[in-house]
Amino acid sequence: MDEIKRALEIAEQIPFRFLVQHLGTGNESFDERKFEAAMTSVEHLRAFAKPLGVRILLEKHSNDLRLPTNWSSSFMPPTLRT
Numbered sequence: 001m002d003e004i005k006r007a008l009e010i011a012e013q014i015p016f017r018f019l020v021q022h023l024g025t026g027n028e029s030f031d032e033r034k035f036e037a038a039m040t041s042v043e044h045l046r047a048f049a050k051p052l053g054v055r056i057l058l059e060k061h062s063n064d065l066r067l068p069t070n071w072s073s074s075f076m077p078p079t080l081r082t
Contacts, residue, residue, distance in 0.1 A: 001041055008045070011052040019049065020057045 008019060023038050046056050 001044065004045055005048055008049050008052055008054055011049075011054050016054060018055050018057050019045075020059050021045065022059050 004019070004021070010016075021042065023042075028034075042056060042058065049056055
């Protein structure tokens with residue numbers, strides 16, 4: 001994550017609006033712990049990037065993280081989860 005933060009700091013000198021972050025590697029199976037760790041990292045990066053005017057864009061590889069069933073409950077408010 002430190003390397004990504006250093007890349008984000010470049011926005012102070014060379015402004016850019018978006019940083020693409022890949023989640024997982026190709027053909028990786030879904031693991032709830034890895035997913036939660038990835039989302040925690042994304043939230044930290046998002047907080048770091050926001051004051052620099054940079055948005056974090058997530059690119060999903062062809063792995064199990066790309067499946068909607070693995071994303072829906074994590075991004076829905078608790079009151080809407082089934």
